[in-house]
Amino acid sequence: METKTLYKISYGMYLVSSKKGDKFNGQIANTVFQVTADPPKVTVCINKENLTHQFIEDSKVFTVSILDENTSMKFIGHFGFKSGREFNKFEGMNYRIGMTGAPLVVQNCLGYLECEVVDSLDVGTHTVFVGKILDAQVIKEGEAMTYAYYHQVKGGRSPKNAPTYIREDREEKQKEEKKMAKYKCVICGYVYDPEKGDPDSGISPGTAFEDLSDDWVCPICGASKDEFKKID
Amino acid sequence: METKTLYKISYGMYLVSSKKGDKFNGQIANTVFQVTADPPKVTVCINKENLTHQFIEDSKVFTVSILDENTSMKFIGHFGFKSGREFNKFEGMNYRIGMTGAPLVVQNCLGYLECEVVDSLDVGTHTVFVGKILDAQVIKEGEAMTYAYYHQVKGGRSPKNAPTYIREDREEKQKEEKKMAKYKCVICGYVYDPEKGDPDSGISPGTAFEDLSDDWVCPICGASKDEFKKID
Numbered sequence: 001m002e003t004k005t006l007y008k009i010s011y012g013m014y015l016v017s018s019k020k021g022d023k024f025n026g027q028i029a030n031t032v033f034q035v036t037a038d039p040p041k042v043t044v045c046i047n048k049e050n051l052t053h054q055f056i057e058d059s060k061v062f063t064v065s066i067l068d069e070n071t072s073m074k075f076i077g078h079f080g081f082k083s084g085r086e087f088n089k090f091e092g093m094n095y096r097i098g099m100t101g102a103p104l105v106v107q108n109c110l111g112y113l114e115c116e117v118v119d120s121l122d123v124g125t126h127t128v129f130v131g132k133i134l135d136a137q138v139i140k141e142g143e144a145m146t147y148a149y150y151h152q153v154k155g156g157r158s159p160k161n162a163p164t165y166i167r168e169d170r171e172e173k174q175k176e177e178k179k180m181a182k183y184k185c186v187i188c189g190y191v192y193d194p195e196k197g198d199p200d201s202g203i204s205p206g207t208a209f210e211d212l213s214d215d216w217v218c219p220i221c222g223a224s225k226d227e228f229k230k231i232d
Numbered sequence: 233m234e235t236k237t238l239y240k241i242s243y244g245m246y247l248v249s250s251k252k253g254d255k256f257n258g259q260i261a262n263t264v265f266q267v268t269a270d271p272p273k274v275t276v277c278i279n280k281e282n283l284t285h286q287f288i289e290d291s292k293v294f295t296v297s298i299l300d301e302n303t304s305m306k307f308i309g310h311f312g313f314k315s316g317r318e319f320n321k322f323e324g325m326n327y328r329i330g331m332t333g334a335p336l337v338v339q340n341c342l343g344y345l346e347c348e349v350v351d352s353l354d355v356g357t358h359t360v361f362v363g364k365i366l367d368a369q370v371i372k373e374g375e376a377m378t379y380a381y382y383h384q385v386k387g388g389r390s391p392k393n394a395p396t397y398i399r400e401d402r403e404e405k406q407k408e409e410k411k412m413a414k415y416k417c418v419i420c421g422y423v424y425d426p427e428k429g430d431p432d433s434g435i436s437p438g439t440a441f442e443d444l445s446d447d448w449v450c451p452i453c454g455a456s457k458d459e460f461k462k463i464d
Contacts, residue, residue, distance in 0.1 A: 005343035005368035006266055008298045008376045009274075010244030033263045034238055035277045036356045037397045042241075043275075043360065045267045066240045111237035121353040123362055124268045128275065130355055136237035144240045146378070165269045 006164065011147035015065040015079055015109070016044055017095075018055035019102045024090045026105065027052040028080030030147045031163055032064050040133040042115060045126050047161035051084040056129055060117040061100035064131075065109040069143040073154055073213055075108050077202020081159055099135060111138040126163055154211070157204045183209040183228040188221035192228065238396065243379035247297040247311055247341070248276055249327075250287035251334045256322045258337065259284040260312030262379045263395055264296050272365040274347060277358050279393035283316040288361055292349040293332035296363075297341040301375040305386055305445055307340050309434020313391055331367060343370040358395055386443075389436045415441040415460040420453035424460065 017026030031045035044062065046053045056062045067076075079089055094107040098114045106112070115131025147164075150156040158165040180194035192198065192212075197205040198219055203212060209228065216225055249258030263277035276294065278285045288294045299308075311321055326339040330346045338344070347363025379396070382388040390397045412426035424430065424444075429437040430451055435444060441460065448457055 001272075001365065001368045002343070002370050003272065003368065005298070005345060005370050006272065006365075008244075008342045008370075009264060009266060010242060010376055010378045011265060012240075012242030031265050031267065032241060033243065033265055033277065033395075034241055035263065035360060035395050036358050037395055038357060040233075040235065040238065041355060043277075043355075045265070045275075066237070110240050111234070113237060119353065119355065121351065121360070121362070123273060123275075123351065125270060126268050128267060128353070128360065128362075130353070130360075133233065133238075136233045136235065138234050138237050138240075144242055144380075146242045148376075163266050163268055 009164075011164070013067045013071070013076070013145040013147055013150050014044075015067060015105050016046065016052060016062055017065070017103050017105060018052055018059055018062045019100075020055040020058045023055070024088070024103045025051045025055050025084035026065075026079055026089055026103065027084075028076055035130065040136075041118070042113060042131050042133060043128050044131065045123070045128050045163050047126050047163070049125075050161055053127060056117060057127075059100075059102065061102045062115050062117065062129065062131060063098055063100070063102045063104050064113040064115065065105045066111050066113075067145040068108050068110050068140075069145045069149060071108040071145055072202075072215065073156065073207070074202040074216070076150070076154075076156065077199070077204060081199065081202065081204050106139055109139050110142050110144055111136065111140075154213075157206055159204075180208045182231045184231050185218045185221065185223050186227050186229055187223040188218060190218050190220040191231065241396075243396070245299045245303070245308070245377040245379055245382055246276075247299060247337050248278065248284060248294055249297070249335045249337060250284055250291055250294045251332075252287040252290045255287070256320070256335045257283045257287050257316035258297075258311055258321055258335065259316075260299075260308055267362065272368075273350070273362055274345060274365060275360050275362050277355070277360050277395050279358050279395070281357075282393055285359060288349060289359075291332075291334065293334045294347050294349065294361065294363060295330055295332070295334045295336050296345040296347065297337045298343050298345075299377040300340050300342050300372075301377045301381060303340040303377055304434075304447070305388065305439075306434035306448075308382070308386075308388065309431070309436060313431065313434065313436050338371055341371050342374050342376055343368065343372075386445075389438055391436075412440045414463045416463050417450045417453065417455050418459050418461055419455040420450060422450050422452040423463065424450075 011030035119130040243262035351362040429435040
């Protein structure tokens with residue numbers, strides 16, 4: 001089996017949120033699909049180990065924010081590579097409370113869906129939740145971020161809980177990472193190491209310095225990207 | 233509810249095939265996605281009225297051919313807008329017989345997956361089939377066709393059995409179609425009417441003459457597109 005065949009499957013990039021009591025959580029997901037038109041229903045595939053899974057199972061509601069192509073890696077890292085068990089991901093975020101009581105993140109989003117879980121299917125490591133769409137609103141015009149764009153243009157990675165995470169690929173990429181150059185901040189001396197990334201700013205390990213967005217700053221002194229020099 | 237929000241969900245374009253006894257059938261689908269990595273499984277969402285649905289239910293196997301971005305509208309029309317109840321869609325096609333006995337179409341495809349149905353979920357008008365991937369092979373390099381590309385660049389439409397078919401949108405597009413110009417073949421007098429399209433050549437109703445590919449020819453006399461004149 002050539003697992004790289006699976007990379008040719010197309011996906012979007014979404015922020016899937018839910019609630020449990022008065023707590024909110026959300027995560028990045030690429031597996032949101034409309035499954036019926038009448039009535040409109042979508043499915044979303046969530047890893048059982050994720051806190052969002054627990055919240056959706058508990059409240060039977062979820063929301064989907066459709067990410068804009070221009071969404072920063074920092075925003076994706078915040079929701080996609082960190083766990084809501086450690087902190088409240090919604091603090092300081094621009095969101096509304098929808099009709100289900102679940103949060104609707106509006107920043108970086110082209111639109112959102114509010115869904116009520118009407119069925120679910122256990123597929124092993126993940127659950128496919130079927131959501132009846134209660135409301136759907138466009139927030140702004142623009143191109144939706146695709147999974148291909150996230151990987152190819154933004155240099156993003158798949159967290160190990162993603163349905164599309166493939167170990168062999170990961171190992172291959174880790175080999176490539178060893179060849180990536182380190183960069184030093186000329187202001188404070190901080191060294192950006194692509195093998196480590198900058199998790200506090202949402203930059204996952206394995207991100208080349210060249211792939212950091214232009215608004216990325218030194219995590220120590222706040223110097224901009226052009227204050228960095230390559231280390232040979 | 234603003235149903236146009238749903239247009240921002242990203243999909244690919246696939247040919248999903250199956251068998252029943254010694255008969256083959258296949259259809260275009262946009263709802264293929266990986267749901268687990270270990271073991272690798274995909275889901276596909278198929279309308280209950282489609283012959284492919286009947287075949288998958290019967291044989292418990294299906295294959296997915298991942299369409300190349302350069303796939304012609306004629307090929308998509310052949311598999312997507314016609315029914316296998318009326319003729320054998322595989323006649324004259326370039327395909328292999330996979331390990332499951334189901335056909336693997338290789339023309340116009342970047343790769344294929346062979347799947348065994350391990351579970352399914354009734355979602356109303358459609359069924360979500362869960363397929364364990366038995367084999368996956370890359371056929372060639374290239375860009376996968378996305379649903380957005382099919383609609384925006386190729387001018388494609390959704391058949392009424394698609395999960396993403398939306399009536400309001402269809403009506404709106406039909407209004408637009410009324411403004412589209414007819415074109416007459418100067419060789420044989422055939423009139424291309426965008427409201428009717430050219431279903432025999434895989435051109436669905438509502439396709440503007442301007443959106444026909446350059447290799448489209450007059451269905452009556454075989455004259456090329458530049459032999460047509462606009463009718464006022």
